[in-house]
Amino acid sequence: MLTPPSLTTQRTWEIYPRPIQDDIAKLTQAGCDVLFNPDVTEMYADNEKWHLAIGELEGLLEGEFRPGHYRGVTQVVFKLFDIVKPHPAFFGQKDYQQVLVITQMVKLLNMPVKLVMCPIEREADGPAMSSRNIHLTADDRQHALILSKTLNNVKVNFDSNHIEQLIQDAQAAINNEPGVKLGYFEIVDGDTLHPANKNTKNVVALVAATVGKTRLIDNVIIR
Amino acid sequence: MLTPPSLTTQRTWEIYPRPIQDDIAKLTQAGCDVLFNPDVTEMYADNEKWHLAIGELEGLLEGEFRPGHYRGVTQVVFKLFDIVKPHPAFFGQKDYQQVLVITQMVKLLNMPVKLVMCPIEREADGPAMSSRNIHLTADDRQHALILSKTLNNVKVNFDSNHIEQLIQDAQAAINNEPGVKLGYFEIVDGDTLHPANKNTKNVVALVAATVGKTRLIDNVIIR
Numbered sequence: 524m525l526t527p528p529s530l531t532t533q534r535t536w537e538i539y540p541r542p543i544q545d546d547i548a549k550l551t552q553a554g555c556d557v558l559f560n561p562d563v564t565e566m567y568a569d570n571e572k573w574h575l576a577i578g579e580l581e582g583l584l585e586g587e588f589r590p591g592h593y594r595g596v597t598q599v600v601f602k603l604f605d606i607v608k609p610h611p612a613f614f615g616q617k618d619y620q621q622v623l624v625i626t627q628m629v630k631l632l633n634m635p636v637k638l639v640m641c642p643i644e645r646e647a648d649g650p651a652m653s654s655r656n657i658h659l660t661a662d663d664r665q666h667a668l669i670l671s672k673t674l675n676n677v678k679v680n681f682d683s684n685h686i687e688q689l690i691q692d693a694q695a696a697i698n699n700e701p702g703v704k705l706g707y708f709e710i711v712d713g714d715t716l717h718p719a720n721k722n723t724k725n726v727v728a729l730v731a732a733t734v735g736k737t738r739l740i741d742n743v744i745i746r
Numbered sequence: 747m748l749t750p751p752s753l754t755t756q757r758t759w760e761i762y763p764r765p766i767q768d769d770i771a772k773l774t775q776a777g778c779d780v781l782f783n784p785d786v787t788e789m790y791a792d793n794e795k796w797h798l799a800i801g802e803l804e805g806l807l808e809g810e811f812r813p814g815h816y817r818g819v820t821q822v823v824f825k826l827f828d829i830v831k832p833h834p835a836f837f838g839q840k841d842y843q844q845v846l847v848i849t850q851m852v853k854l855l856n857m858p859v860k861l862v863m864c865p866i867e868r869e870a871d872g873p874a875m876s877s878r879n880i881h882l883t884a885d886d887r888q889h890a891l892i893l894s895k896t897l898n899n900v901k902v903n904f905d906s907n908h909i910e911q912l913i914q915d916a917q918a919a920i921n922n923e924p925g926v927k928l929g930y931f932e933i934v935d936g937d938t939l940h941p942a943n944k945n946t947k948n949v950v951a952l953v954a955a956t957v958g959k960t961r962l963i964d965n966v967i968i969r
Binding site: 573574575576577578579601605627631633 | 795796797798799800801802824828850854855856
């Protein structure tokens with residue numbers, strides 16, 4: 524998902540890695556028939572100042588670190604759905620919160636689209652695949668392994684009676700890794716993003732950290 | 747338009763005059779085939795906290811006096827259009843700003859509906875017809891005449907070189923009327939609600955005032 528140029532994310536749009544020729548080659552190879560690839564001026568009128576506020580979900584976790592980000596996402600995804608009118612639409616689990624936010628938008632606005640969450644694709648040694656990974660130096664790449672490793676540890680050792688301890692240990696492990704600055708590591712209710720407790724049905728662990736100069740996110744569905 | 751029970755307008759919903767049997771009789775007489783008359787629980791989920799922010803228009807004039815009001819309006823009109831799927835939809839000019847706000851929503855969200863603004867219906871001596879008029883005492887009713895009278899004066903004597911003076915005189919006339927507390931009297935661009943100047947193409951004068959205990963709005967399209 525390209526980040527749209529809302530007031531708060533204009534800069535992100537411009538520095539986002541956009542190897543569109545590579546994407547087109549991959550899409551062609553995968554048998555894609557049609558690509559919708561508008562430029563900014565096709566999607567946005569000048570000085571377009573509106574947003575949909577979908578409620579609490581947009582302000583938690585990533586929303587705290589990137590205020591307004593998910594309002595840019597819902598705005599551009601609303602436009603995308605309105606233009607393309609997809610029956611199903613596929614979003615990656617890697618931005619788990621984005622999936623929740625778009626799900627909430629679709630529900631609130633009663634949009635005629637079925638959302639499908641696609642599992643995270645990982646490198647052989649663990650890290651979630653991401654267009655941002657090209658920004659990582661070889662050293663960054665090594666340090667970044669702590670994120671997927673810690674998520675996996677939490678999943679394997681999950682014990683709903685000791686969630687706080689699991690979180691603290693995970694945060695400590697990441698903080699101890701050189702070159703890694705932890706944003707958050709949380710174990711939450713997978714529907715509300717509120718802290719999980721022993722009665723929580725759907726549990727997800729989410730992490731955000733800056734490795735070198737690159738901010739990465741990852742998550743794992745625990746149950 | 748019934749005011750929806752958003753967080754900021756719950757009270758308004760409850761005290762709104764709702765002579766629904768009278769309305770039904772009038773609709774029947776007018777040849778209405780179908781009435782959509784849901785109750786609150788049909789229109790709103792519990793604890794429904796979202797809104798569409800359509801930009802500057804919602805915060806001016808009425809928006810300053812009733813923060814959040816037009817977010818409640820766009821929310822419920824969005825739902826109405828989504829449920830009813832009208833081809834045309836009719837809104838009264840008396841809440842001129844409401845027409846602009848809904849027009850902006852329809853444009854931004856590319857909704858398949860044609861909006862029609864219906865002229866203000868007036869009593870023989872001037873006042874705009876309003877469900878709120880039943881709250882006026884006989885004295886209030888007399889004092890309220892100043893609103894339509896002043897609007898009419900501004901229209902008849904409009905001179906685009908002396909807009910400031912016209913506004914000041916109108917405000918003074920209303921302030922001098924016993925029992926009337928002026929909210930605002932403005933002469934604005936009918937598309938943006940920004941102050942009109944001599945080059946403004948569409949000019950509208952808008953007034954809000956509390957007469958006795960009842961807040962009234964009225965307006966006139968000048969050109």
